[in-house]
Amino acid sequence: MVTSRPSPMPPPSASHKGGRRGWAWLDTLHAYLFISPQVLGFLALVLGPLIAVFVFSLQSRNLLTGRVAFVGLSNFRAVLGDRLFYAVLTNSLTFTAGLVALNVTLALGLALLLARGFRGSTAFRTLFFASVITSAAAWAIVWRFILQGEHGVLNQFLGLVGIDGPNWLREPRWAMASVIVTRVLKNVGLNMTIYLAALKSIPDEYAEAARVDGASGWGILRAITIPLLAPTTLFVSIITVTSALQVFDHILLMTAGGPENATNVLVYYIYRQAFQFFDIGYASALAVFLFIAALGLTLAMWMVRGRAAPV
Amino acid sequence: MRRVVAVALLLVFAVGSAALSAERSALRFTIWSGNQAHLDLLNGIAAAYRSTHPNVEVRFDVVPFGDYIQKITIQIASGTAPDLGWLLETSAPTFINAGVLVDASSTLRPDKAYAFGDFSAPALQLWVRKNAIYGVPFSTSPFIVFFNRDHFKAAKLAPPDQLAARGAWTWEALRRSAYAVARTAGTGVYGFESVDGQGYDVRVWHTLIPVIRAYGGDAWVGDECGLASPEAVKAVGFYHDMIFKDRSVVPPGEQGDFFSGRSAMTIAQLSRVSKLEGAKFAWGIAPLPAGPAGQVGVIGQAAIVVFAKSPNRRAALDFLKFMTNAENTAKMSKFFPPARDSVLQSQDFLTANPLVSPQQMKIVADGIRSGKVLPSHPNYPRIEAGARPVFDRLWRADASVPAVLRDVCNVIQPLLKQ
Numbered sequence: 001m002v003t004s005r006p007s008p009m010p011p012p013s014a015s016h017k018g019g020r021r022g023w024a025w026l027d028t029l030h031a032y033l034f035i036s037p038q039v040l041g042f043l044a045l046v047l048g049p050l051i052a053v054f055v056f057s058l059q060s061r062n063l064l065t066g067r068v069a070f071v072g073l074s075n076f077r078a079v080l081g082d083r084l085f086y087a088v089l090t091n092s093l094t095f096t097a098g099l100v101a102l103n104v105t106l107a108l109g110l111a112l113l114l115a116r117g118f119r120g121s122t123a124f125r126t127l128f129f130a131s132v133i134t135s136a137a138a139w140a141i142v143w144r145f146i147l148q149g150e151h152g153v154l155n156q157f158l159g160l161v162g163i164d165g166p167n168w169l170r171e172p173r174w175a176m177a178s179v180i181v182t183r184v185l186k187n188v189g190l191n192m193t194i195y196l197a198a199l200k201s202i203p204d205e206y207a208e209a210a211r212v213d214g215a216s217g218w219g220i221l222r223a224i225t226i227p228l229l230a231p232t233t234l235f236v237s238i239i240t241v242t243s244a245l246q247v248f249d250h251i252l253l254m255t256a257g258g259p260e261n262a263t264n265v266l267v268y269y270i271y272r273q274a275f276q277f278f279d280i281g282y283a284s285a286l287a288v289f290l291f292i293a294a295l296g297l298t299l300a301m302w303m304v305r306g307r308a309a310p311v
Numbered sequence: 312m313r314r315v316v317a318v319a320l321l322l323v324f325a326v327g328s329a330a331l332s333a334e335r336s337a338l339r340f341t342i343w344s345g346n347q348a349h350l351d352l353l354n355g356i357a358a359a360y361r362s363t364h365p366n367v368e369v370r371f372d373v374v375p376f377g378d379y380i381q382k383i384t385i386q387i388a389s390g391t392a393p394d395l396g397w398l399l400e401t402s403a404p405t406f407i408n409a410g411v412l413v414d415a416s417s418t419l420r421p422d423k424a425y426a427f428g429d430f431s432a433p434a435l436q437l438w439v440r441k442n443a444i445y446g447v448p449f450s451t452s453p454f455i456v457f458f459n460r461d462h463f464k465a466a467k468l469a470p471p472d473q474l475a476a477r478g479a480w481t482w483e484a485l486r487r488s489a490y491a492v493a494r495t496a497g498t499g500v501y502g503f504e505s506v507d508g509q510g511y512d513v514r515v516w517h518t519l520i521p522v523i524r525a526y527g528g529d530a531w532v533g534d535e536c537g538l539a540s541p542e543a544v545k546a547v548g549f550y551h552d553m554i555f556k557d558r559s560v561v562p563p564g565e566q567g568d569f570f571s572g573r574s575a576m577t578i579a580q581l582s583r584v585s586k587l588e589g590a591k592f593a594w595g596i597a598p599l600p601a602g603p604a605g606q607v608g609v610i611g612q613a614a615i616v617v618f619a620k621s622p623n624r625r626a627a628l629d630f631l632k633f634m635t636n637a638e639n640t641a642k643m644s645k646f647f648p649p650a651r652d653s654v655l656q657s658q659d660f661l662t663a664n665p666l667v668s669p670q671q672m673k674i675v676a677d678g679i680r681s682g683k684v685l686p687s688h689p690n691y692p693r694i695e696a697g698a699r700p701v702f703d704r705l706w707r708a709d710a711s712v713p714a715v716l717r718d719v720c721n722v723i724q725p726l727l728k729q
Contacts, residue, residue: 063388065409124674149564151499170511170706177456256512275381276692278409 003100021048053291056284062277068177075285084261084269085286091176092293096244098180103240104233106184107191112191112221115199127198129189136186143182144169172262179263181252191236198232199225234305237300245294266290280308325724328330334625335366341383341396343376348585349646360633377513380692383600383618383643387411389623392620396626398446400612403437404689407445413617414443418628425636426653434650434679436613446614447635452580452649453678454506454521456485460593462575463488466495471597472574475674482525482549482600485576491557492575495497501567502559504574511563515702521578521609521684522546525602530686534727538712546602547705548712553675555708563706581675582646584666593627596671597697598678608682613647648675655679690726 011186057076060069068228079085110128114121131139148151149167158165168178202225226233248267257264257272266286274283342353350371359368371516372393374382380402398406406412419427420442430448438446456471463470468488474480489502492703505511510518520530528542537543554560561574569577570586578599580683587594594672599608617627633639640649645663652658655676661669688694698719705715 062409064384064405064411066388145566147564148566149562151565165561167564170703172703258512258700259706261700264700272696274695275384278384278692 020100028282039294042089051286054279059281059284059287060279061284063274063280065278071281075281076288077291078282079285084161084264085289086244088264088266088269089289089293091262091264092245092290094176095180095247095263095265096297097109098177099183099244099247100240102180102184103188103191104236106188107195107236108229109234110188110192111195111199114196118132125192127190131186132189134186136249139182139186143178144254147178147182168260172260174246175262178252179254181248182254186250191240193237195232198229216227222265230305234301237301241297241301242294245290245297266293275284290294312442319650336368336623338367338369338394338623338627338630339372340369340630341372341374341386343374343379343397344582345373346376346582346585348588349582352643352645355418356634356639358505359639360630362631364626367630368385369630387618390620394621394623395615395617395631397449397613398616400437400614400684401687401691401695404447404687405613405691406616407438408689411619412445413619413624413628414445415447415619415631416442416444418632419444419447422632429637429651429653431650431652431655431679434612434684437612437684443509447631448612448650449635449640449643450580450611450613451583451650451679451684452513452582452611452613452648453675453682454517454574454578454580454598454599454611455674457569457579457583457587457679458576458595458597459572459573459574460595462492462496462500462592464593466491466575468492470595472595472671473599480597480600481563481604482522485600486549486553486557486559487674489553489576490557495557496575498629499567499573501561501574501615502555502557502576504561504567504569504577504661506569506578506651508566508577513702515699516685517611518578519547519550521607522550522602524607524609524683525600525604527604531688531727533724536724536727538716539720542604542717544713544716547716551705551710551712554706581648581664581667584664586619587648590664596667596674598674606681607614609679609684610679610684612650612684613685622693648679650679653706690729693721694726697726 049294052105058070058072060067060071060075062068113127113208147168149155149170151166152165152168154168155165166174168174206224206228207220210224215223246267247265251263251265255263257268267290270283270286270290273279273286340353340357340587342349344350353371360369361367361617364656383393383396392411398412417698419425427444431451434448434451435444438444438448458471460470466488468491470717471480471485474484485503491502493500493502505518506514507517510653516530523529523538523546523635526542526546528540529537530543530547531537536549539599550560552614554679565574570583570590572590572592573621598606615631616630617624621627637651637653641654641657641659641663643649643655644660649655649660658669661672664672667675701715701719701722704710704718705712
């Protein structure tokens with residue numbers, strides 16, 4: 001096989017080298033100018049608030065009165081002694097586990113289905129992605145109607161097949177499941193699209209070679225497709241975990257943390273402490289715990305993935 | 312010489328312009344109603360003020376009710392406080408104690424034409440501390456019963472206003488009517504809907520307090536929780552039976568809007584009349600029903616306040632005085648029942664709202680005179696947040712009403728004492 005090799009660049013002349021050295025600072029300046037909007041934005045909108053949260057967590061700080069006092073670690077001690085915090089943390093982890101498992105599985109399944117290509121697959125893909133760009137408020141209003149206890153569409157439908165459906169959003173054991181499923185249905189289209197792009201980047205030759213060797217469809221999926229999708233799965237899992245831990249609007253609009261705190265998750269709890277009780281210090285201490293939880297889960301996923309198959 | 316004169320003239324012009332622009336004020340006024348009829352009324356008052364104060368512009372900034380306190384608190388904390396705003400009775404003690412409201416007494420009390428003494432003393436209780444005035448009530452609105460006359464007619468029932476006229480309008484009568492309508496009106500129509508349909512959530516206190524007070528109890532008195540009292544237990548048990556035994560109340564998790572005709576009765580305030588303009592059914596209003604303790608009115612109140620961090624404090628106080636003078640109070644009484652006795656007793660108030668007859672407006676006026684404002688407390692946000700998850704347990708058919716109310720008291724009692 002003949003391969004073409006790019007011809008090497010001619011060596012720069014001494015005078016040209018000197019010229020480049022003379023103007024090198026301008027190149028550096030250009031580079032800094034190009035990245036400065038991103039860096040400034042990051043410093044002002046991400047790093048600054050992040051540092052502020054850590055500082056506020058060491059203060060007694062009332063949003064309404066503006067009174068501030070240094071209290072050391074007492075906000076953290078108060079968090080650890082707050083029984084509701086543990087319930088809220090458990091809710092957040094339950095929501096995250098349920099959402100990630102359901103979202104990633106469903107997204108992969110839908111992507112595999114769409115990758116086969118069938119009549120109407122474009123419409124199907126558009127349908128699933130439409131919910132991603134639908135406003136959270138509209139989505140919640142529609143689902144609150146669907147999930148009504150007596151006259152909700154879902155229970156009416158279940159009634160036709162002889163099932164007496166529960167009061168989905170008013171019973172603690174069903175409320176969490178309801179918010180997870182409705183959230184998955186809203187956002188699964190995004191992960192599905194990411195998986196679809198990853199599937200299209202896998203060369204067909206691998207599957208063809210395996211088929212020649214006698215592998216079944218399930219075998220190809222298990223031994224070739226899923227392992228090759230591992231980096232994508234890691235990426236999808238990380239963004240789904242972080243967005244699940246940060247869920248707020250969906251909870252506010254669907255259940256406002258009820259019933260009986262069954263869907264009260266960490267960010268909603270932080271919001272209440274900060275903007276209903278005006279206790280910014282305590283809310284910041286909770287936010288530090290959230291940061292640690294998100295960081296811990298992300299690192300754990302990296303490590304598990306690293307051990308299984310280095311990316 | 313000519314050059315010196317030109318420079319001097321320029322300086323005079325510059326200083327003059329600066330002085331003029333210093334007096335120019337753009338007042339930002341936060342409200343929670345986006346209703347066009349309410350906005351037209353408020354903008355009309357602002358336009359009248361501007362005709363005599365051309366340098367002052369008033370802009371009404373609508374913040375949704377659910378986000379109101381959070382948003383204005385953030386604005387205060389971030390140095391972008393509004394100049395004036397509406398404030399609900401439940402937030403009054405918290406905001407006054409926090410020192411974020413301006414004492415308007417030196418602006419309002421000395422002005423004889425303003426006649427601060429015209430405001431009824433009970434209506435001012437929450438807003439006046441010794442001589443200081445931290446807010447002027449613009450809406451002292453009693454809770455009243457709105458009913459769908461067509462549903463009553465179809466069920467062959469005497470409507471609430473007729474029952475009230477002959478002294479037979481009781482909670483028992485309301486229960487019988489709600490039950491009868493729910494049985495005759497068909498699927499999806501209920502006999503009664505809680506306040507704004509939010510009686511299991513943000514309006515749980517507004518829904519329960521009318522019935523609790525009619526039975527002789529209260530949510531709390533001073534720093535003592537009253538929910539575990541026999542009167543409160545009986546009252547809440549009565550309402551619980553309406554929901555789960557009679558199945559005549561829009562149940563938890565269900566949407567049944569009175570204003571679209573899907574419920575025969577609801578409890579609301581006069582401002583909700585604007586939602587009935589063009590209603591496809593005949594409607595009426597009646598006072599709150601009587602209970603074993605008699606007919607006890609419940610008032611929801613909101614006041615206009617000037618925020619301490621207002622950059623235009625002097626202009627804001629002046630506009631507060633203008634907006635709450637007798638003339639503008641009379642204009643606003645169309646939707647917001649007044650706390651000024653002179654307006655309350657006037658014929659103008661009885662005819663202020665074309666959708667409401669003078670006889671119906673008299674029900675509102677009577678409700679203000681005999682009613683008691685909803686309970687409030689400096690710790691109200693925590694009381695509300697602490698009680699709600701416990702109240703959630705009440706909204707099941709098999710709930711033990713005494714046990715739940717005892718648990719609510721266990722949660723809120725320490726907060727009431729703080």
